[in-house]
Each structure stands twice: as C-alpha cells, then as structure tokens.
C-alpha cells in the first residue's frame with residue numbers, strides 16, 4: 001500500500017503548481033485572466049502530452065478534437081435547452097457528448113492513420129483537421145459556416161448570473177480540474193504496462209513488436225485518451241467560456257502548434273513538463289503581447305528555438321536526468 | 334513435437350532471394366549455431382522466424398501451430414524471443430525497465446503485473462551482472478552493455494526459443510566464455526532452445542552449439558552436429574576458407 005502511494009509522489013509538484021496558480025488567481029486582483037490562460041495552456045499540454053509525448057507521434061490535426069468537443073457541448077446546450085428540469089445536468093450531458101464525439105473521431109482517425117509510421121502519420125493528420133472543417137461547412141452540419149451561438153440558451157438554463165459566473169470563473173476552474181485529471185491519467189499510464197509499451201514503441205517500434213507489444217493497440221489507447229481530454233478542454237474553454245462555436249475558430253491549426261511547443265518546451269513524455277511548458281509559453285505570450293504588441297512572434301520564435309536547442313529533452317526532461325537518483329528525483333518525472 | 338519447424342521457407346527482396354527454400358527442425362532446449370558468410374541470410378532467417386518479415390513461400394510451425402502469417406507481437410507471447418545484430422534497447426528507458434518490458438509482454442505477459450515484472454528484471458540483472466547499470470538509460474550504455482541488456486530483455490520474456498543474432502560480437506573473449514556458460518546454464522534450467530548467430534566467433538559455436546546450420550546464399554548448406562559440420566569440406570571451403578580457429 002505504501003508503495004502504491006509513493007508511486008504517485010510525482011503528482012505533488014504538478015498539483016502544487018496548479019494550486020499556487022489558482023490561489024494567485026483568486027487572491028491577487030486582476031490576475032484571474034492570466035491564470036485562466038495559463039491553466040488553458042497547461043491543460044492543453046497535459047492532454048496532448050499523453051499522445052505526442054508518450055508515443056512520439058505528432059498529430060497536426062489535434063485541434064480537431066477540441067473543435068468536436070466544443071460542438072458536443074454546443075449541441076447539448078442548444079438541443080436540450082427545452083428540458084428545463086435538467087438544469088446543470090445539461091452541462092454534464094454536454095461533457096459526456098464532448099468526450100464521446102472526440103473519442104469516436106479519434107478512433108476513426110486512429111484506426112486508419114496510426115497504421116502509418118511517424119512522418120506519414122503527421123502528414124495524414126494535417127488533412128484531418130481541414131477535412132473535418134470543410135465537411136462541417138460544406139455539408140452544413142451543425143449550422144455549417146454560421147456556427148452556433150448559445151449565450152441565450154445558457155442563460156435560460158443556468159440563469160443570467162450563474163451563466164456569467166460560469167464563463168468568467170467556473171469554466172476556468174473546470175479546465176484546472178481537467179488538467180489535474182489528465183496529469184493523473186498520465187502518471188497512471190506511466191506506472192502501468194501501457195506506459196512501458198508506449199516508451200518501447202516510441203523508442204523503437206519494430207523492436208517493441210518483436211517484444212510482444214501490439215503497438216497499434218497502445219498507440220490507439222494513447223490517442224483516444226489524449227483526444228478525449230482535448231474534447232473536454234474544447235467543451236470547457238471554448239463552449240462554456242465563450243458560448244459560441246464557429247468552424248474557422250475551433251479548427252484553427254495554431255492551437256495544435258501551440259500544444260506542440262508547450263509539450264516540447266516542458267519535456268515530451270514527462271509528467272511535469274506540460275505544466276512548465278504551459279507556464280513558460282503562456283507567461284511569455286501574455287507579457288510580450290502587452291509590452292510589444294505585434295512583435296510577439298518575432299521575439300517568441302527565436303526564444304523557443306533557443307530553449308529547444310539548449311534543452312532538447314525539454315526543461316523537465318533535463319531536470320529529470322539531473323535529479324535521477326537524488327531525493328528530489330522521485331518527485332520530478 | 335518439434336519446437337520449431339520451417340518448411341521450404343523463402344524470403345525475397347525484389348530479385349534477391351535472401352532465404353532460399355530453407356527447411357529445418359528444432360527441438361525444445363536444443364542449442365544450435367548458425368553460421369554463414371556476410372549476406373548469406375542469417376538475419377533474414379531470424380526476421381522471418383520472429384515475424385519482422387513474412388516469407389513468400391513455405392510454412393513456419395511453432396509447437397505445431399502455423400505461425401507463418403502471424404504478426405510478431407503475437408509470436409513473442411508464444412515464446413519466441415530475439416536479440417538484434419545491432420542492439421536495439423529502448424534508449425530512454427533504464428536497463429531495468431528495458432528488461433521488465435520483456436517480462437511484461439513475453440510468455441508471462443498476461444499474468445505478470447508491472448511490479449512482478451520489475452522483480453523478474455531484478456533477478457535477471459543480478460544473474461547477468463548488470464547491477465551497476467540498472468538505473469542508467471539504456472541509450473547511454475556501451476555496445477557490449479547494450480548487448481547484455483538485450484540478452485537479458487529477451488531472457489525476461491521466458492522464451493521457449495531464443496534467437497541471438499551475433500549477440501556476442503565485440504565482446505572480449507573471456508567475457509564470451511563467461512556469457513556462453515551463463516546462457517547455456519539459463520537455457521538448460523528454463524528449457525530454452527537457442528539459435529545463435531556466431532559468425533565471427535568460432536569458439537562460441539564450439540562452446541555452445543549441439544548442432545550447426547550453415548547458410549550459403551540463402552540456402553541451407555549443412556545441418557549437422559557441431560564437430561561434423563565444422564569439419565565438412567564444403568563449410569571449410571565456402572565459409573571459412575581456412576580451418577576453424579582453436
């Protein structure tokens with residue numbers, strides 16, 4: 001039993017970071033907006049890390065799962081608004097739909113694309129995001145290009161005040177919970193055969209197969225998990241925080257790029273990495289956009305390149321290696 | 334029942350026949366040396382048996398079961414383990430984790446937990462003498478240590494058949510003797526049949542094999558008890574070009 005608990009020690013720094021963020025956000029005047037953004041990036045990194053970090057496969061279509069999750073929540077709210085008795089239950093159903101829809105899409109994409117190796121997989125996924133967006137727009141699914149605006153519905157379901165509290169505060173708290181859950185699942189995977197299988201296939205897929213590892217199965221497990229979390233983040237950060245959904249916004253590839261940067265900065269496949277990556281990325285982006293509006297990318301790109309060259313294993317990857325065998329090493333993975 | 338049977342197995346790469354109508358039979362616990370000049374198809378034969386490639390012709394039976402078209406990840410749990418000519422440990426994982434992977438997905442796969450697999454790994458680490466390195470990332474090891482890690486990882490699978498592709502090249506002769514003795518001992522205890530590719534180290538063949546299979550241009554040239562095979566004039570001519578060392 002003791003051993004089981006010590007296995008989960010590495011969650012302590014992760015949760016401590018989230019707690020500190022939260023406390024700063026609620027106690028320091030005017031900080032919540034920044035904290036909310038940082039929580040979003042940490043959650044995004046934590047979720048994407050389960051796939052990108054643990055398998056080494058790059059999914060350029062990752063944002064599609066956030067987009068689909070956003071639609072899941074939007075559909076629940078707009079279609080169920082008439083059932084007033086459901087109240088908050090509608091939001092719960094929305095999360096469920098977001099999870100189911102993003103997972104289903106990931107099964108469909110994964111079953112085909114995950115049979116491809118590394119670079120081919122990456123290329124195939126570029127098409128998924130655009131393809132799905134054009135499908136929604138072209139076939140006029142879920143209102144096509146017009147998207148959905150559901151501020152009024154949300155107000156009707158929750159009342160104006162609660163709806164406003166949801167979008168300015170509670171949605172961000174939910175993102176925090178999602179990030180914490182994703183961290184837990186990451187560590188759970190790391191400590192189970194799934195994690196060993198993923199490490200093996202990330203390092204050498206052919207050798208992993210010969211060792212008895214059904215690589216496609218484990219890649220799909222990581223893919224579905226990661227995509228499911230993306231769906232939940234979309235449902236929260238996008239649908240609940242800003243109650244509308246337009247295809248060009250939720251299938252915007254730059255979120256995928258941001259997610260990749262966060263994971264690499266922090267340390268792909270590490271537990272604490274997405275937190276550190278999310279914080280570095282979010283804080284720099286926020287302050288650069290205040291102090292040097294318009295120039296942020298120009299300054300940002302070289303900084304990121306320098307960090308990635310200096311720490312090819314990410315900040316936490318480097319720390320982890322330094323601390324290996326020390327007392328602190330048990331906490332930083 | 335034979336452990337492994339190959340019936341007329343042929344593997345081609347384009348116009349090149351890398352394995353040419355090879356038939357062979359292997360008993361449980363048997364020790365077989367496989368030799369042949371560069372490019373004679375030894376590695377390809379291992380690849381076909383472990384499922385990395387599927388043969389164009391012929392059948393492969395493992396304990397009577399036809400595994401010809403079976404994917405590699407299903408063969409390992411049946412008891413087929415292997416090492417690679419150039420070691421391929423999982424670089425970012427520690428030596429201990431590497432070896433535990435063998436226990437997790439090998440023949441014990443469905444029954445061992447992660448903790449039990451790590452215990453199995455520890456036992457094997459002690460046995461092959463990798464204690465000093467067990468917490469190092471496998472990617473940082475020397476080539477010889479990587480080979481040892483690979484052998485240990487394959488042993489952790491508790492295989493019935495262990496295919497060792499030049500597993501001991503690069504080792505110091507005295508280390509080879511030690512390694513041969515150890516593998517032989519473990520194989521006897523656990524009833525593992527070993528097929529070892531030992532091209533450059535004749536002493537290793539003599540030291541461990543009960544029989545020797547000689548490949549030449551993909552075809553089986555000789556399949557006979559060790560002493561007999563090594564004295565076969567065709568072998569001397571085709572493969573060695575001179576009598577065996579020692």
Ligand SMILES: Nc1ncnc2c1ncn2[C@@H]1O[C@H](COP(=O)(O)OP(=O)(O)OP(=O)(O)O)[C@@H](O)[C@H]1O
Pocket residue numbers: 346349350351369370371372373374375376377378418532
């Ligand atoms: N994946 C491949 N694609 C194309 N040709 C291959 C492939 N693998 C092996 N070959 C060819 O098949 C033949 C047999 O090669 P193989 O590697 O099996 O020989 P080997 O006996 O292991 O040689 P060595 O002693 O150098 O390890 C060679 O001509 C080689 O070039």
Ligand SMILES: [Mg+2]
Pocket residue numbers: 375376377418498
């Ligand atoms: Mg070879």
